[in-house]
Amino acid sequence: MKGVSKSVLAFLFLFGLILTACAPPEESSSEGANQGNKDHSDVTLTIATVNNPDMKSMQDLTSEFTDKTGIKVKYVVLPENELRKKVTEDVALGAGKFDIATIGTYDAPIWAKNKWLISLDDYFDKMSDEEKSNYDLDDIFAPIKNALSYNDHLYALPFYGESSMLYYNKDIMKAAGVSMPLHPTWQQVADAAVKIKEKTGKTGIVLRGLPGWGEMMAPLDTVINAFGGKWYDENWKAQLTNPQTEKAVQFYVDLLHKAGESGATSTGYTEALTLMSQGKAGMWYDATAGAGNLNDKDNSNIVGKVGYAYAPTADKKNTGWLYAWSLGIEKSSKHKAAAFKFLTWATSKDYVKLVGDKKGWVVAPPGTRKSTYENPDYKKAAPFADIVRDSLEHADYDHPTIDPVPYKGVQYVEIPEFSGLGTEVSQQIASAISGDKSVKSALAASQKLAEQAAEKGGYKK
Amino acid sequence: MKKLMKSLVTLITYVMAFIYFFPILWLFITSLKQEKDAAIIPPSFIFSPTFEHFHEIWNNGVAYYMLNSAIVAIASTFIALLLGVPAAYALALYRIKRSNDILFWFISTKFMPVAGVIIPLYLLFKSLNLLDTLSVLILVYAAMNMPLVLWMMRSFFKDIPYELIEASQVDGATGLNTFFKITLPLVKSGLISTILLSMVFAWNEFFFALSLTYTSAKTMPVYMTAFMTQEGLFWAKMSAASVFAIVPVLILGWFSQKQLVRGLTMGAVKG
Incomplete structure (x- = not known):
């Protein structure tokens, strides 16, 4: 009997030892070198997201964003339904632990109505002309922008879209x-x-x-x-x-x-x-x-x-x-400006190109930007591109029935x-x-x- | 004929044991498959095994979440025992007014569905700035396992003949001496099974962990669900993560199975 309890204790001790020997990981994250923009060097954004393959690529490539801006990013990855519960709990009870939430076109207007997200219009207005032309909001498919708006204000930016x-x-x-x-x-x-x-x-x-x-x-x-x-x-x-x-x-x-x-x-x-x-x-x-x-x-x-x-x-x-997984800024976020920087990075033309170059064009985030469908590399890798573009551009979001x-x-x-x-x-x-x-x-x-x-x-x- | 009957019973036992064990075996097999083989219907046994998912999950920092789970399970069990065992001892062996009501009150804390208490708890811990810390889970799990410790340990203490305690008192032992030197060693098997159960419950708990943690204090069960997605293949990766999660419990159970069975069946024949 003594032998058994000794082995249990020994096991517990060993197990603890093995675990403590492991360095705590960075939460699927990207805490790269802090260069560039010093304003955000001590900011860490928390993003609620799902584990769809495109989001996985985003997590892998986030170190590029950190290198560029100095903003660190942590992810909370959960299945869709748990994520929705968790984010609504966070925002409705005012904990403010999340800065950015990954939501669908279905959620965006509802969340906007509940005042859980902030309108992005002011942030776009504050952008310099150069930043505006780089981001090119008009390049995003109009039906998707429409689906992500509430009372004519845009509340989220599409990360990838589908018909x-x-x-x-x-x-x-x-x-x-x-x-x-x-x-x-x-x-x-x-x-x-x-x-x-x-x-x-x-x-x-x-x-x-x-x-x-x-x-x-x-x-x-x-x-x-x-x-x-x-x-x-x-x-x-x-x-x-x-x-x-x-x-x-x-x-x-x-x-x-x-x-x-x-x-x-x-x-x-x-x-x-x-x-x-x-x-x-x-x-x-x-x-x-x-x-x-x-x-x-x-x-x-x-x-x-x-x-x-x-x-x-x-x-x-x-x-x-018509559907698009999108990124919106939570109202209770304490780092809204930094969160907007992330949004406009992850949904930019440059990001699409980054995925294309690093992971291959066939897995570049589809269905959000016209420019993706004009890119010869993408068209070559994606023989279905024209059908997808056409379906998205003409999706009957406002008049779905006869x-x-x-x-x-x-x-x-x-x-x-x-x-x-x-x-x-x-x-x-x-x-x-x-x-x-x-x-x-x-x-x-x-x-x-x-x-x-x-x-x-x-x-x- | 008798011999045949005996072999038949043995065979049935093995078959039953295999049926019980099969989900774990299947989990292990799935963790060795490529994602596309894991999702195939009908499932196949022929595939080229790979350890890539274990490798990926290890690199993904699974050890950190296991460490979180281990700290929370061990610390919460320790607190639950520290408070629960003396309480159980007192309730079993001392004459206390309304001891049955007290016992019932403890068990009644288990009646309320967890979903019913989560919002007040969340708000409370938010105002104490404790969200996403290990302390919050340790506290909650200790409270969650207290009734279990109390009820289990009380029934073990009740099995001890009171004469033994009286005899030790006659020999001049103090209350504490009797507790540590006479009664506690007698319920050792029961204590070990209580520890194990309490630890396993804390190790596997999902709902509180999901609601009260974000990034730093995330435990294994919450980490594991991250693999579930509507738009990708994830069965093999999740199976590999599950193997990581069940191995410690399996080994712990294996080492202490004798104690566990003895503890759980203590007093069972008395009726």
């Missing part, structure tokens, strides 16, 4: 004897998917089925918009049981049943990307940000075999979604209630995908949820 498009595996398409036009309709996509499944036995099309407003609801919402469906009419009456919405959801569910991946309700973006990049599926409809991954030799087996098409349409043309609606947002409804509502509705639809419910009864339940959300939010007069 949606259709990817296809040229080899599998050839084996199945099908082809895909540049501007396909959903019916053409469905016919091709079924044919691929019949002829090759592989998954015809991969679509997200994982419940979540940012998972399954994103592609499904664009299908609903394409078929003429919508979430609400102009009087905020829920429209989830209207014939067009129902037709769209039925189409999505049927397509998954006929030619989709097995286990669709556990397939989110990552799983879908894996299926496609492993050559197990003929087509994939998802974010344009996936194009970089499909062309990354380390993680994809189908480099050089990928074909690209615009987001499929039906009654409505132009259905691609009929007029009181909300903005393509693949989401720009109201704070939507993150909860969208997730609950997607759970209902997941039951229809798994066969536990009919689409009709899933949508009937969803309709009630949408009605409640409109009433709770005080939109319905």
